[in-house]
Amino acid sequence: MKKEIFIHIGTHKTGTTSIQRTLSKNLNLLRKESVKYIDLYNFEEAQKIMMLEHHDKSIAENLKSFIDSRIEDDINKYIICCEYLSGNPKSLYSNVSQVAHVLYEGLSSFDVKKIFAVLRHQEQFVQSIYTQYLHQGEDIDIQSFLDKDQLSHIKWCNFLEAYESVFGSENIRPIPYDTKILGQSNLINYFGNFSDIEVLKHLKLETHNQGYNKNAAEIAKACNPYLNNAESKVLRTLMQKHLSRSVFSKYELLSKEEETFLKGYFKADNEKLFKSYFHDFDIDNFTELKAQDFSSRESKDKSYVEVIVLLTKELSNMKPAKEEPKHPKLSYRLKSKVNKWIKTVLGSS
Structure with missing residues (x-):
């Protein structure tokens, strides 16, 4: 029986926690459709994958052993949902290539390996990652995420190309984290269509892990x-x-000058992103978000x-x-x- 695996790699702060909890609550429904959710957080080196600075053969081998131990004869479709697989958010995913290679090697037992990625506008992404570290209790400055050398790593076309070079472009499915798109259908429904898992095409998704205003x-x-x-x-x-803050309200932690800089810096790449990757969605750019008034x-x-x-x-x-x-x-x-x-x-x- 052909074994297929569908991997939701994040990115961070795009509803991944909600999907993980929904999958965990519906294990029996998934099994009825011969689908199994593999919780990567049970892999003791999961966080090491996120923090990779170079290729690590031992982690790849250990990942393979972990995943292979979850394979069952009568299950042909598998799901992994873990934002660690986008890379290290503190370095704005500078290590995405290393992560992609280790993940691919860990999935060598599967005949089909497909990647699902959710991407938001970088100006909002940077602020969401900053608040995530505040959630975790870190003393961190938002300026650490505005370095040009690091920002180049979240030109999303480059990010996707790093995964395409390993898994093949036909096996990568990105979608925009955008109110106009996700107002029509929730993330797990899109993932269900991507993986052709019927039960996921109709499940409701609860909101978890809300950000700070x-x-x-x-x-x-x-x-x-x-x-x-x-x-x-x-x-x-x-x-x-x-x-x-509400899910699709605007982060306003940057100055107007910083916001303008980021929008200009990513303008050309995002135009390419929508033409090359998001052309089947009925928008040609990320929707401008409305702010909540806290001033x-x-x-x-x-x-x-x-x-x-x-x-x-x-x-x-x-x-x-x-x-x-x-x-x-x-x-x-x-x-x-x-x-x-x-x-x-x-x-x-």
Whole structure:
């Protein structure tokens, strides 16, 4: 029986988490259609693939062993969905070629190997990756993603050509992460059409892992240097629940000059992208997104008051350690400090 595998490689911040969770929830439905989802996050060297700096034969061999151990005689179609396979987002996928080669070698047991990639406008992509690192609690500057040497790696035509050179152009299917396209059909439906897996053509997709709005990004940028991993997770949960941005709203973390520079830098490549790869979609460029309004004083005041209330509630639910005496005024003092500090973060007086 011919073995086929369909790999969703991301890119990052384009709904990959939602697809992974949907696939995991529907394993039985997939099996009825002789389809199996292989969760690459169970491969202990998965993150090493994302971070590859040169070809690593041992990782390729270990990947092959991991995937081969999941193959079953009565299953002929397989799915992998993992944004690690786009490469290292911190270097803007400068290592995509190394990742593609290692992945190809790891899939040598399959007769058919096809790649599915979701691409968004680079000006928004850069900002989404920056907020992802803020989510993770890192102290990072957005300027680190604006270096021209690095930006060349997310000229999407170059990115796709790196995969085409390994898998063949006929086996690569990119789609635009665009409100006009994904307003008509969700990502997993497109993936279902790509893989010809009937159950995926009709599944609904829930939204997960929402990004920060502008005020949340400012708060996280100021907080992260002072928080440990556990504390960063608490902050992330609060920000995503109460200060998130809608899925197709515009990131506004760059200056107007930086935004204009990025749009100009990628203009020619994106025109080529739509002519060469997206010609079967009913758009000829990425749709201009609308921003949510977080710039007013009223909005900022609302944001920091909201955060103070949420943090105070978290503090009130915390039990003091056994070895420490109780301090009845602790919550009040911390609330006052947090109040003053968040006002400073958001530029309020």
